[in-house]
Amino acid sequence: MINFEIDGKPVSVPKNGTVMDGANQLGIYIPHFCYHKKLSIAANCRMCLVQVEKAPKPLPACATPAMEGMKVSTHSGQAVTAQKGVMEFLLINHPLDCPICDQGGECQLQDLAVGYGASSSRYTEAKRVVANKNLGPLISTDMTRCIHCTRCVRFGQEIAGIMELGMAGRGEHAEILSFVGSTVDSELSGNMIDLCPVGALVSKPFRYSARTWELSRRKSVSPHCGLGANLVVQVKQNRVMRVLPRENEAINECWLSDKDRFSYEGLNSEERLRKPMIRRGGHWQECDWQTALEFAANGLKAAKEKYGAQSIGALGSPHSTLEELYLLQKIARGLGSGNVDHRLRQSDFRADRSQGIPWLGMSIAEVSRLKSALIIGSTLRKDHPLLAQRLRQSVKQGAQLNLINPVDDDLFTTIANRAIVAPAAMAAILAQVLKAAAESTGKQIPADVKNALAAISVSDTARAIAASLINNKPAAIFLGNLAQHHPQYTNIHMLAQQLAQITDARFGILGEAANSVGAYIAGAIPGNDGSAEPVGTQSAQPGMQSLNASQMLGMSAGGIADAGAEPCRAYILMNLEPELDSYDPRQAVKTLEAAELVVMITAYKSHAILQGGYADVLLPGAPFTETSGTFINIEGRVQSFNGVVAPLGETRPAWKILRVLGNLLEIDGFDYETPEQVRAEILPGSSDVSARLNNHLGGFSLDDVGPQGEPMGSGIQRIGEVPIYQADPIVRRAESLQRTRDAAAPVAWMPGDLMGRLGIQAGDSVRLRQGEGELQLPAARDDKLPANCVRLASAHPLTATLGGMFGEIVVEKL
Amino acid sequence: MLSVESIKKIDHELTKYPSDQKQSAVMSALAIAQDEKGWLATETMDFVARYLGMPPIAVYEVATFYNMYNLQPLGKCKITICTNLPCALSGANEAVAHIQKKLGIGFNETSADGKFTLKEGECMGACGDAPVLLVNNKRMCSFMSDDMIDQLLEELSK
Numbered sequence: 023m024i025n026f027e028i029d030g031k032p033v034s035v036p037k038n039g040t041v042m043d044g045a046n047q048l049g050i051y052i053p054h055f056c057y058h059k060k061l062s063i064a065a066n067c068r069m070c071l072v073q074v075e076k077a078p079k080p081l082p083a084c085a086t087p088a089m090e091g092m093k094v095s096t097h098s099g100q101a102v103t104a105q106k107g108v109m110e111f112l113l114i115n116h117p118l119d120c121p122i123c124d125q126g127g128e129c130q131l132q133d134l135a136v137g138y139g140a141s142s143s144r145y146t147e148a149k150r151v152v153a154n155k156n157l158g159p160l161i162s163t164d165m166t167r168c169i170h171c172t173r174c175v176r177f178g179q180e181i182a183g184i185m186e187l188g189m190a191g192r193g194e195h196a197e198i199l200s201f202v203g204s205t206v207d208s209e210l211s212g213n214m215i216d217l218c219p220v221g222a223l224v225s226k227p228f229r230y231s232a233r234t235w236e237l238s239r240r241k242s243v244s245p246h247c248g249l250g251a252n253l254v255v256q257v258k259q260n261r262v263m264r265v266l267p268r269e270n271e272a273i274n275e276c277w278l279s280d281k282d283r284f285s286y287e288g289l290n291s292e293e294r295l296r297k298p299m300i301r302r303g304g305h306w307q308e309c310d311w312q313t314a315l316e317f318a319a320n321g322l323k324a325a326k327e328k329y330g331a332q333s334i335g336a337l338g339s340p341h342s343t344l345e346e347l348y349l350l351q352k353i354a355r356g357l358g359s360g361n362v363d364h365r366l367r368q369s370d371f372r373a374d375r376s377q378g379i380p381w382l383g384m385s386i387a388e389v390s391r392l393k394s395a396l397i398i399g400s401t402l403r404k405d406h407p408l409l410a411q412r413l414r415q416s417v418k419q420g421a422q423l424n425l426i427n428p429v430d431d432d433l434f435t436t437i438a439n440r441a442i443v444a445p446a447a448m449a450a451i452l453a454q455v456l457k458a459a460a461e462s463t464g465k466q467i468p469a470d471v472k473n474a475l476a477a478i479s480v481s482d483t484a485r486a487i488a489a490s491l492i493n494n495k496p497a498a499i500f501l502g503n504l505a506q507h508h509p510q511y512t513n514i515h516m517l518a519q520q521l522a523q524i525t526d527a528r529f530g531i532l533g534e535a536a537n538s539v540g541a542y543i544a545g546a547i548p549g550n551d552g553s554a555e556p557v558g559t560q561s562a563q564p565g566m567q568s569l570n571a572s573q574m575l576g577m578s579a580g581g582i583a584d585a586g587a588e589p590c591r592a593y594i595l596m597n598l599e600p601e602l603d604s605y606d607p608r609q610a611v612k613t614l615e616a617a618e619l620v621v622m623i624t625a626y627k628s629h630a631i632l633q634g635g636y637a638d639v640l641l642p643g644a645p646f647t648e649t650s651g652t653f654i655n656i657e658g659r660v661q662s663f664n665g666v667v668a669p670l671g672e673t674r675p676a677w678k679i680l681r682v683l684g685n686l687l688e689i690d691g692f693d694y695e696t697p698e699q700v701r702a703e704i705l706p707g708s709s710d711v712s713a714r715l716n717n718h719l720g721g722f723s724l725d726d727v728g729p730q731g732e733p734m735g736s737g738i739q740r741i742g743e744v745p746i747y748q749a750d751p752i753v754r755r756a757e758s759l760q761r762t763r764d765a766a767a768p769v770a771w772m773p774g775d776l777m778g779r780l781g782i783q784a785g786d787s788v789r790l791r792q793g794e795g796e797l798q799l800p801a802a803r804d805d806k807l808p809a810n811c812v813r814l815a816s817a818h819p820l821t822a823t824l825g826g827m828f829g830e831i832v833v834e835k836l
Numbered sequence: 837m838l839s840v841e842s843i844k845k846i847d848h849e850l851t852k853y854p855s856d857q858k859q860s861a862v863m864s865a866l867a868i869a870q871d872e873k874g875w876l877a878t879e880t881m882d883f884v885a886r887y888l889g890m891p892p893i894a895v896y897e898v899a900t901f902y903n904m905y906n907l908q909p910l911g912k913c914k915i916t917i918c919t920n921l922p923c924a925l926s927g928a929n930e931a932v933a934h935i936q937k938k939l940g941i942g943f944n945e946t947s948a949d950g951k952f953t954l955k956e957g958e959c960m961g962a963c964g965d966a967p968v969l970l971v972n973n974k975r976m977c978s979f980m981s982d983d984m985i986d987q988l989l990e991e992l993s994k
Contacts, residue, residue, distance in 0.1 A: 188893035190900035201892040202878045
């Protein structure tokens, strides 16, 4: 530790600490622009000049290493004169357009100009003007305002992992720009808006819509990826105007992904459902709540009488709150049905009764300290942008990142070893890694796994991945979204778990939605036991079979267990769009159309819902900004939030809708007055759920690990990942995000040799067929894809007529 | 994109730096590319970026920072004349006027026959030889009186 003095106060900082670190510790404010605690030090704004005893001239606090016995004055005559001088230069070319600048009121330059600027300028020459740049649909520019702090440039290089902005030219001609004509496409780009200390980079969707002092700031939690990023939602006249990060070092640090930041546009969408609606004689009619709720309750009662309680199914989105999911399952179980689920994109449920509540297996902050990680089945940058950011930082600290995935998108970080294989070969490559690890460590593996591994020959890549996990500690293995949707999820899980045990690595499952963990805690999983205990400990009542999401929607789940189960006759769907949110959208819609009653609690009336034939009654449920609720994130952190605006139109918080529905159905225990009462029932006593989180999969025997290497014959496999901006109903309606390159309409990506074999050129239209579903899309070439695979996004309206996210697909030249 | 010879030259430059620090060779790579193409088009810089494993914008930063990289196509001969104080005191302004009259172009312009481009330069570190000018970034010409200029232009016109 180095001891020195700032403004007469003693302080000590670690070796390599700077004067700025000491000042931050003491709570002494030194004015600055280019310095940011999460970015490298540039020292190019010179605003933080301070006086140091015995130094011949003022020194920049951010870049001056602390020295033993140093005496620093931050507000002495010399320091203040220097700071005022810098401010005068900064203001020379800065336009005096604060009255029309969006940054006005939250501008560091404006604030510091009040403190250090002169009341008038001595500069009479011409000011420079810099042309604005088009950086895409999210960031708006006013480059004349730029003071060249290069925070945005360093953010790209250091945090987002891709340098999209740079400073071209020099001296008076220096300007921030992107490479000729390109836009900023990073999924973290919105953070540059926060970082910009002036109004050069501002939010395009928010532009000119409100002044910062008109907005009230309310705390919330992001409903998108499993991290549960902390938000400040800014509200004006009962409308969400903007979303900013709320700093939480344990979760999102000071960042937000663009999905968390800009999805709010979806809350004000034209497609919002404002009044309950009933379909009578094929026509949708708006009605009052009483009519709609009675219609729903009577329908459910009639279905129960006619077909038995087992004919009722309840499906809730894992983006719903804990309270909503709990009440949903309580209604289903109150009616006598155990058919409850939230895992609509999962296809392999073989592990369902032998598993606890899947979670990250560690805290989010620990991810930054890993020395080796193996990601299985995830384009992490798109699925969990901020988790990818943390891993990027740990790679910079020397960690090794290994990847097993069917697509090889750039993760903007160094990948030590990668195995890009067809979906069907993922379990096999994992088995190779397991075998390599077992050989290398000499540890024992269970007999059934050993038998399955016997015939496997280990590749060099697999050996390298195993060595990386064994030799670098702490290590971790993560199962991503794609692995969880995979038709062989259980095998992959089993193998990954064994691998984690052998290599002494942590094992985590990256829940895809904000409440993926919470949904288990709420009991939104099949079973007859109404209690929200981990599934593994539930005792199934004999003679009653509960259906999981896949069975409820009539999918055969790849011909695996329970294929003969009858789908339900009546459904309650909460916050879902079945044609976009399920594993096999075609089958899901078909099953729902065959049902007698489909009750939808939804914030949106989409074209598909209104024109499609499946829904019978729409109950407008509030999105996360209009209800209080709780999300439990992937590390098991319970985060409650309040509504930030009043519900739109006649929309009601879904927990209230479910409460009334429960009462109309005459189910006991629906007398809640506040959501806190619901929460207290789910989490009695403490809100610590860590004891219930467990990724261990027991009692499942591994039969085989699937085909080795490439699949045989001409069978082409689909890789149906969920695009970043199609993952949930809110983000689908966020207009600006839908104009980004990440939201481009899906095309059929194929490797060159497959295209050659089929005689297809890039840009040709091809017919894609899965079972009865077919559609035409342009083909595109991606030679990094594994052989015989077509990468075709799911969860998109254009591909909703096709079948499952994985499995065989027929490609025909037109 | 670049010729085999140029690539070979860039590869030679790369041997001077650690293999994980390829971007260290960006300045020489750009100079080599410019020698071949005459100027640095966006595609050329893109190629250099890919070849060195750098973000294109980082290459663009370097190319725009230094005066000697040409981001626009120019005439066969680029004449850069110093107009800084020592040269100016020793007749640089007269030399500039003479060249401009002779070629009929101003600064940053190219003669109609496509042979000459005139650029204004900064100190070339040869103030004792003022006025000085540089031909195509490589050839330094000292004591540029009107006669010397006529002689030079005639030589270059051939």
